[in-house]
Amino acid sequence: IRIAQSIGIPVVVGGPDASTSYEKYLGWGATYAVIGEGEETCAELLQVLTGQTKIEIKDIRGLAYRNNGGIVVNPNRKLIEDLNRLPFPDWKAVDISRYLDLWKKKNGYTSLHILSSRGCPFGCAWCSRAVFGRTVRQRSAENVVDEMKALSNYYHPDSIWFADDTFTMDNSWVENFTEQVALSGAVIPFRCFTRADRVTPEMLSKLKTAGCRLIHMGVESGSQQVLNAMNKGQKVETIQQASKYIH
DSSP states (O other), X not given: OHHHHHTTOOOEEOSHHHHHOHHHHHHTTOSEEEOSXXXXXXXXXXXXXXXXXXXXXXXXXXXXXXXXXXXXXXXXXXXXSOGGGSOOOOGGGSOHHHHHHHHHHHHSSOEEEEOOEEOOSXXXXXXXXXXXXXXXXEOOHHHHHHHHHHHHHHHOOSEEEEOOSOTTSOHHHHHHHHHHHHHHTOOOOEXXXXXXXXXXXXXXXXXXXXXXXXXXXXXXXXXXXXXXXXXXXXXXXXXHHHHHHHO
16 A cells, blocks of 8 residues: 555555455555445446546445545445356456466466355354355356356366355255256366355265365364354264265
């Protein structure tokens, strides 16, 4: 922020931390803080800053900024209901070869990320819900597989990392996803995240067929007392059984 300030460049911050602590970021010199989901707010803000629209800063929902020595917080912006209408990330905007080369050097293979859903309905005590709340919104399986194919065709990664909080949230979605992967021929080795109470042997078999090679399961503790204090909503026995299924 200090470097940007010194050469007169506006600074926009966003994400979970800035959504809950925007006063700190603005106090440190940030020009704007995006609260909640950033795509639509940032698009409108950039249009204002570049003179491409007649709306004003005060009209942009989900934005906080300094004004006359104080902090103004505009009304909240609703969550994006249809994630399919968002374009795929523009990987061409970064030097992807450097990213893949470094990943290969550190891990022995290349990997790219996909986010097929947003949010989580559970209430684990440590987790931030500043951006997505306790909601879950999923892209269609067809849309996700299209992104897998695009990444495969353009960059040929050795693997995909699904960064969803809980990739296996919806059994029917997972089943549709595995079917779409088979139909498209877009089988790429991938890893994902899950909860112990969201896996079954049948689901795991389908995921393996679709290319799943590694699952990160949110265990957190082997103590029921600690799990309860975390508001994890899991039984130790469930975690043990899910581990056996996964292996």
